[in-house]
Amino acid sequence: xxxxxxxxxxxxxxxxxxxxxxxxxxxxxxxxxxxxxxxxxxxxxxxxxxxxxxxxxxxxxxxxxxxxxxxxxxxxxxxxxxxxxxxxxxxxxxxxxxxxxxxxxxxxxxxxxxxxxxxxxxxxxxxxxxxxxxxxxxxxxxxxxxxxxxxxxxxxxxxxxxxxxxxxxxxxxxxxxxxxxxxxxxxxxxxxxxxxxxxxxxxxxxxxxxxxxxxxxxxxxxxxxxxxxxxxxxxxxxxxxxxxxxxxxxxxxxxxxxxxxxxxxxxxxxxxxxxxxxxxxxxxxxxxxxxxxxxxxxxxxxxxxxxxxxxxxxxxxxxxxxxxxxxxxxxxxxxxxxxxxxxxxxxxxxxxxxxxxxxxxxxxxxxxxxxxxxxxxxxxxxxxxxxxxxxxxxxxxxxxxxxxxxxxxxxxxxxxxxxxxxxxxxxxxxxxxxxxxxxxxxxxxxxxxxxxxxxxxxxxxxxxxxxxxxxxxxxxxxxxxxxxxxxxxxxxxxxxxxxxxxxxxxxxxxxxxxxxxxxxxxxxxxxxxxxxxxxxxxxxx
Amino acid sequence: xxxxxxxxxxxxxxxxxxxxxxxxxxxxxxxxxxxxxxxxxxxxxxxxxxxxxxxxxxxxxxxxxxxxxxxxxxxxxxxxxxxxxxxxxxxxxxxxxxxxxxxxxxxxxxxxxx
Numbered sequence: 001x002x003x004x005x006x007x008x009x010x011x012x013x014x015x016x017x018x019x020x021x022x023x024x025x026x027x028x029x030x031x032x033x034x035x036x037x038x039x040x041x042x043x044x045x046x047x048x049x050x051x052x053x054x055x056x057x058x059x060x061x062x063x064x065x066x067x068x069x070x071x072x073x074x075x076x077x078x079x080x081x082x083x084x085x086x087x088x089x090x091x092x093x094x095x096x097x098x099x100x101x102x103x104x105x106x107x108x109x110x111x112x113x114x115x116x117x118x119x120x121x122x123x124x125x126x127x128x129x130x131x132x133x134x135x136x137x138x139x140x141x142x143x144x145x146x147x148x149x150x151x152x153x154x155x156x157x158x159x160x161x162x163x164x165x166x167x168x169x170x171x172x173x174x175x176x177x178x179x180x181x182x183x184x185x186x187x188x189x190x191x192x193x194x195x196x197x198x199x200x201x202x203x204x205x206x207x208x209x210x211x212x213x214x215x216x217x218x219x220x221x222x223x224x225x226x227x228x229x230x231x232x233x234x235x236x237x238x239x240x241x242x243x244x245x246x247x248x249x250x251x252x253x254x255x256x257x258x259x260x261x262x263x264x265x266x267x268x269x270x271x272x273x274x275x276x277x278x279x280x281x282x283x284x285x286x287x288x289x290x291x292x293x294x295x296x297x298x299x300x301x302x303x304x305x306x307x308x309x310x311x312x313x314x315x316x317x318x319x320x321x322x323x324x325x326x327x328x329x330x331x332x333x334x335x336x337x338x339x340x341x342x343x344x345x346x347x348x349x350x351x352x353x354x355x356x357x358x359x360x361x362x363x364x365x366x367x368x369x370x371x372x373x374x375x376x377x378x379x380x381x382x383x384x385x386x387x388x389x390x391x392x393x394x395x396x397x398x399x400x401x402x403x404x405x406x407x408x409x410x411x412x413x414x415x416x417x418x419x420x421x422x423x424x425x426x427x428x429x430x431x432x433x434x435x436x437x438x439x440x441x442x443x444x445x446x447x448x449x450x451x452x453x454x455x456x457x458x459x460x461x462x463x464x465x466x467x468x469x470x471x472x473x474x475x476x477x478x479x480x481x482x483x484x485x486x487x488x489x490x491x492x493x494x495x496x497x498x499x500x501x502x503x504x505x506x507x508x509x510x511x512x513x514x515x516x517x518x519x520x521x522x523x524x525x526x527x528x529x530x531x532x533x534x535x536x537x538x539x540x541x
Numbered sequence: 542x543x544x545x546x547x548x549x550x551x552x553x554x555x556x557x558x559x560x561x562x563x564x565x566x567x568x569x570x571x572x573x574x575x576x577x578x579x580x581x582x583x584x585x586x587x588x589x590x591x592x593x594x595x596x597x598x599x600x601x602x603x604x605x606x607x608x609x610x611x612x613x614x615x616x617x618x619x620x621x622x623x624x625x626x627x628x629x630x631x632x633x634x635x636x637x638x639x640x641x642x643x644x645x646x647x648x649x650x651x652x653x654x655x
Binding site: 135138139142145146149150153156157158161162164165166168169172173175176179180182183184186187192 | 561566569573576577580583584587588613614617620621624625627628629631632635636638639642643648649650
């Protein structure tokens with residue numbers, strides 16, 4: 001076996017798998033060793049993700065296909081690396097390192113095998129992003145979900161177990177739907193390789209088409225449950241709220257896996273058809289309703305945790321509606337939005353923990369719902385506190401909170417604004433910038449809801465922020481560890497970098513969107529993938 | 542054979558879904574188990590029903606595909622059974638934890654008020 005760059009494609013799956021499995025044999029008492037090993041593994045993942053991103057973007061977009069077991073295509077189970085999967089891998093590893101470091105503050109001590117579960121979750125995520133085979137996608141989904149069941153319960157406690165029970169029951173049912181969908185698709189087309197499916201679906205006999213579409217719809221429901229589309233997403237805010245902070249932070253990308261698969265499969269299978277193809281209307285209107293539901297939830301939330309949970313729904317809804325419009329520009333800006341909102345929500349989940357840690361639960365609820373109880377109850381205390389500097393920790397938390405608010409509301413100058421602005425521009429200029437063209441009337445609803453969702457987030461966060469930082473119900477004296485504030489700061493810094501480097505990033509997203517909307521190169525790369533013998537001759541040449 | 546199989550799947554799905562909507566955790570888990578049996582049978586049937594047909598062909602020999610069973614659904618079912626078994630076992634643990642913490646086997650962790 002010669003090590004060629006192709007072998008790098010399987011590394012994002014193998015590294016967390018092997019490290020996670022080996023860590024099972026280390027006692028939980030040797031915490032430093034475990035923490036060190038998993039940080040090393042995630043750092044290696046980051047390096048590889050960066051390398052893969054370079055490979056995928058090099059020379060006008062390269063698609064690397066890794067044939068497992070070196071069977072000839074299309075029979076081999078394959079891993080496919082293109083721009084979209086490289087981007088998702090990169091996003092996963094960027095999220096993984098800060099959340100892991102955050103968990104070292106206290107959460108990784110709260111239960112058994114935190115690091116193993118965390119690494120296996122990463123393995124499932126990376127596998128789901130890389131695989132080019134429907135059944136393998138199921139397997140990686142299950143790896144990811146099994147790890148997430150453990151993580152959602154991490155730290156135990158009544159609330160977590162209760163939320164976890166619902167979460168597991170719903171996801172087990174969703175997995176069964178996934179299997180039914182996969183079986184129907186296999187039964188009608190006779191293949192499970194995504195690229196091969198894309199070739200065979202247009203050629204399918206008329207009498208089988210109905211059965212195939214039922215299969216695709218059932219499969220879609222399974223992914224929409226993961227993505228949290230209304231009315232399939234009621235489990236999401238509860239689970240995310242009660243999960244421990246670093247877990248919720250990494251779960252922020254888990255709801256995006258459903259989005260990723262929908263984006264990839266709908267464009268691969270039905271991208272050619274006029275009017276967006278099968279199911280795009282459902283995605284669009286479902287996305288809009290999800291945004292509305294998310295806005296109501298955001299405004300009604302009585303704690304910051306629930307607010308963050310509903311922000312995940314708003315973000316999912318926006319992405320679903322954007323995918324439903326099936327337009328290259330909109331897809332590109334949706335990808336930018338996906339990156340920005342995932343980073344912001346992840347940072348926010350960790351920040352909530354820092355803000356609420358020292359408060360008792362009632363104070364933190366009051367901080368959000370003070371107005372409802374009437375402000376007159378609040379007696380001004382006579383203590384004169386003139387000229388006391390704001391403690392450094394509070395200032396840091398306050399700045400981070402403000403940054404998160406700006407990101408979630410989509411205000412300038414951070415990347416949330418650029419993302420929303422890009423989506424709006426793409427909707428309002430369907431023929432390209434300055435070219436005019438008719439805007440679909442339904443798209444106006446999307447525009448309105450996109451702006452309203454920002455307003456709702458701003459109202460809710462400003463209300464909470466004033467009560468927490470400016471007029472606290474109880475004095476806020478946070479004891480913040482460096483390992484806890486730095487990850488939040490790093491994630492927020494990433495969004496800043498995303499803002500400063502918006503040009504190159506956006507060009508990358510546009511290239512990604514273009515290749516997604518023209519899947520021929522993907523199909524051809526997979527179906528004509530070279531086997532290992534051919535790599536060797538190519539390497540020798 | 543088709544009728545027996547489809548009736549079997551239908552009965553399993555019907556009772557599984559009904560049990561899934563029941564308020565006791567034990568009923569939910571039995572419902573999930575029945576559903577997963579039904580789904581496994583369903584995947585199996587997607588390879589078309591054949592009797593006495595081997596799934597493995599001889600290497601090199603000229604073969605008639607109609608005389609063989611489709612091996613892929615059989616392989617898929619194996620994987621699905623293993624994964625389903627593992628996740629159901631995991632759910633069982635959570636169920637016990639919930640029973641221990643709340644003192645009730647209601648799915649919401651508390652008895653409904655009458």
